[in-house]
Structure formats: C-alpha cells, structure tokens
Amino acid sequence: MNVLIYGSGQLAQMMYLSAVPLGFKVQAVDVANHTVVDPISKMKLDISIEQAIDRADALSVEFEHVPEDLLEQAQSSGKLYPSMEAILTGADRVREKNVLEKLQINNSKHLIITDIEQLDDAVAQLGEKLIIKASRDGYDGYGQWRLASKDDLPSLKQQLADLDLVQVPLIAEQMVPFDRELSLVGARGLHGEVKFYPLAENLHHEGQLHVSVAPAPEIDNALIEQAHSAFTKLADEFDYVGVLAVEFFQVGKQLLVNEIAPRVHNSGHWSMQGTDCSQFENHMRAITGLPLGNTQAYGKSAMINIIGCDDYSTDLLSLDHCNLHLYGKTVRAKRKMGHINLTGNTYADLAELMTTLAKYLPVEHFPKLLGEADKLAKID
Ligand code: ATP
Numbered sequence: 001m002n003v004l005i006y007g008s009g010q011l012a013q014m015m016y017l018s019a020v021p022l023g024f025k026v027q028a029v030d031v032a033n034h035t036v037v038d039p040i041s042k043m044k045l046d047i048s049i050e051q052a053i054d055r056a057d058a059l060s061v062e063f064e065h066v067p068e069d070l071l072e073q074a075q076s077s078g079k080l081y082p083s084m085e086a087i088l089t090g091a092d093r094v095r096e097k098n099v100l101e102k103l104q105i106n107n108s109k110h111l112i113i114t115d116i117e118q119l120d121d122a123v124a125q126l127g128e129k130l131i132i133k134a135s136r137d138g139y140d141g142y143g144q145w146r147l148a149s150k151d152d153l154p155s156l157k158q159q160l161a162d163l164d165l166v167q168v169p170l171i172a173e174q175m176v177p178f179d180r181e182l183s184l185v186g187a188r189g190l191h192g193e194v195k196f197y198p199l200a201e202n203l204h205h206e207g208q209l210h211v212s213v214a215p216a217p218e219i220d221n222a223l224i225e226q227a228h229s230a231f232t233k234l235a236d237e238f239d240y241v242g243v244l245a246v247e248f249f250q251v252g253k254q255l256l257v258n259e260i261a262p263r264v265h266n267s268g269h270w271s272m273q274g275t276d277c278s279q280f281e282n283h284m285r286a287i288t289g290l291p292l293g294n295t296q297a298y299g300k301s302a303m304i305n306i307i308g309c310d311d312y313s314t315d316l317l318s319l320d321h322c323n324l325h326l327y328g329k330t331v332r333a334k335r336k337m338g339h340i341n342l343t344g345n346t347y348a349d350l351a352e353l354m355t356t357l358a359k360y361l362p363v364e365h366f367p368k369l370l371g372e373a374d375k376l377a378k379i380d
C-alpha cells in the first residue's frame with residue numbers, strides 16, 4: 001500500500017514506522033512548502049503532490065491545520081480519510097462546538113465571540129472564570145487566554161484588540177472545575193467496524209500534555225459508556241475512517257467533551273508498547289481497508305512527554321519496560337522532542353518506574369512526573 005500523509009512531523013513519522021512491517025510505502029506532504037518529503041529524513045522527494053496523490057492508495061493527515069486548498073485537492077481524489085469535513089471540524093472550534101451541540105454531546109458552556117464587547121456577555125452568562133480560545137490554529141495551549149476575574153477584563157480586551165474576530169472568532173468557555181482529564185482514542189475502519197483503546201488519564205501543565213496513564217485508574221462502566229457514546233455519535237456523523245481522539249473533562253460522574261482530534265493523538269502514544277496494535281498502525285490499517293488490530297492493553301502504561309529539553313541521560317535506556325521515542329528535532333522551549341513509554345503489571349509498578357526514571361531526567365522539565373508517581377503508588 002502507498003499512503004500520503006499531510007504534515008511531516010512526529011505523527012507522520014510514527015505512522016510510517018508502524019506501517020513498515022505491513023510493507024507500506026509512506027510519503028508526507030510538507031504543508032508549509034507544498035512539497036512531498038520523506039517522513040523520516042524530511043528530505044524533499046522528486047515527485048509532485050499530484051503524482052504522489054495518484055500513486056497513493058489512501059491519503060490522510062497528521063494534524064488538522066492543513067491549508068484548505070491542499071485539503072480540497074486531497075478530498076477530490078476520493079481517497080482522503082478521514083473526510084475533509086471531519087478534519088475541518090477538528091481545525092475550527094466554532095464548527096466543533098456546533099457539531100457537539102447538534103449531536104447533543106455534553107461540552108463546556110461557551111459563547112462564540114465575533115466582537116470583543118461580547119466578552120461582557122460571556123462574563124455575565126458564564127461567570128468570570130473563563131478560558132478564551134482562538135477558533136483556529138491553536139494547539140498545545142497556544143492561542144488561549146485565561147480570565148481569572150472580571151477585574152482583568154479591560155486588560156484582556158486590550159490584549160485581544162488587534163485580532164480580526166470576524167475572520168477568526170474566539171470561543172469563550174466556562175473554566176470547568178474538572179476532577180481530571182481523560183481521552184478516548186478509537187479507530188473506525190472503512191466498513192464501519194470500531195475498536196476502542198482504554199480511556200487514558202491525561203495530566204497537562206500550562207495547556208500542554210505532559211503525562212498519560214492508560215488504562216486510566218478508577219474508571220467505571222458508566223464513564224466508559226459516556227465516552228464510547230460521544231465517540232460513536234461523532235464517528236457516525238462523519239462516516240469516519242481512521243483514528244479519532246476525543247478529549248474529556250471528568251466532573252463528578254459526568255464527562256464533558258473538551259475537544260476532538262481527527263487523527264492519532266499524543267494521549268495514545270502509550271499504545272506503541274502497551275498493546276498489540278498501536279494507534280498508528282490501526283490508523284494505517286483503517287484508511288487502507290485492512291482489519292483493525294487488537295486495542296486491549298497488556299497491563300498498565302504511562303507516556304511521558306519530553307518537552308523543551310534534551311539534557312536527559314540516555315542511561316535511561318538501561319531501564320526495563322522503558323522505551324524512548326525521539327522525534328529528531330532541535331530543542332526549543334515548549335517543543336515536544338519525544339516521549340518515553342513505561343509499562344508494568346500494576347500502577348504500583350508504573351509508580352516505581354516513574355520514580356526511577358526521574359533520576360535520569362532534568363526534573364524541572366517534568367513537573368507532573370513525581371506527583372503522578374505518588375498518586376499511582378497509592379492505587380494498587
Ligand atoms: P492540545 O493541542 O494539547 O490538545 P489545545 O491547544 O488544543 O491543546 P485545549 O485542549 O482546548 O487546547 O486546552 C488545553 C488544556 O487547557 C486542556 O487540556 C485543559 O487542561 C485546559 N482547558 C481547556 N479548556 C478548559 C476549560 N474550559 N476549563 C478548564 N480547563 C480547560
């Protein structure tokens with residue numbers, strides 16, 4: 001099979017690596033330069049996008065912020081999975097909120113802001129603790145502003161004054177006092193079959209994912225049902241093909257959808273060591289019409305993102321049940337450089353491994369690691 005992926009970052013790289021044993025050839029589109037590149041070396045290939053589309057059995061994306069002209073060209077080939085509509089919904093928070101409302105899926109209370117003065121209505125209707133998000137081009141907490149008190153509203157308005165809110169509206173969301181964040185990653189095949197990975201618990205710091213634990217501890221069937229139901233409604237709506245991720249806030253016994261990602265997702269990286277068939281391989285299988293692979297977890301897994309640093313000790317490779325995945329990037333603040341997957345039979349195993357791992361890492365860059373280890377140690 002030949003697959004063309006739009007986007008040439010780590011997700012394209014990991015999709016490619018997962019599909020090599022299946023005999024796939026994978027090329028990537030550098031969407032900034034409109035060129036076809038090798039997903040590992042990122043070297044430009046001597047082939048046009050049109051030629052690459054012609055040769056491909058399936059096209060897909062590693063991220064949702066692909067320029068619309070490229071998406072249209074991909075969609076018109078009839079080989080783009082998931083569909084352009086699903087991708088655009090993940091790329092635009094206004095579309096996303098509209099779909100969630102239409103499908104009656106619980107999500108955080110919000111208001112769409114097309115004029116800065118509407119922020120007053122947002123405070124009046126939603127309360128003074130708000131998170132304001134640009135409707136497009138946000139990721140990893142970029143394009144977000146927080147309002148802690150209505151006293152800060154004038155200065156926030158000033159900060160946002162230069163934005164063209166008609167072109168790119170803002171979403172003002174109520175700050176949800178969640179108990180924790182969870183996500184569901186699942187795959188839907190060409191013929192509608194669905195496989196779910198277990199829910200993951202996700203720890204964020206400054207709007208960025210730092211640690212995922214899967215299966216998430218202390219999950220009951222009612223939570224799983226809510227998550228599966230939200231996923232199924234969304235997947236059915238788009239006649240979705242491929243891996244889809246849904247991020248949730250848990251508030252008491254209720255799940256609210258935070259956002260959806262029409263692609264493989266950082267909170268599913270644990271599946272590389274934690275299951276028979278990773279989210280990357282299942283995405284490649286789904287879009288090419290192959291049977292989906294087993295998504296059950298072997299035991300307990302944790303995924304630790306390496307963010308904004310490269311001064312860890314590679315002696316961590318001496319640890320058992322610890323796998324390093326690097327993306328080959330040069331270091332920059334807040335940049336995802338790679339991740340570490342840990343596996344164990346119990347949460348206590350994971351806790352012990354996390355504590356040991358911390359000795360090899362510059363801990364200031366891993367603010368969630370030791371706290372999570374303490375928490376997991378108390379579960380088993
Ligand atoms: P990513 O690309 O990492 O998924 P993002 O930039 O797309 O991030 P969100 O997922 O919307 O943005 O927000 C990032 C994080 O900010 C969330 O995971 C959560 O920790 C926090 N957050 C977002 N919205 C809310 C909210 N309404 N209430 C409380 N916290 C929130």
Ligand code: MG
Nearest residue numbers: 140247258259
């Ligand atoms: Mg998110």
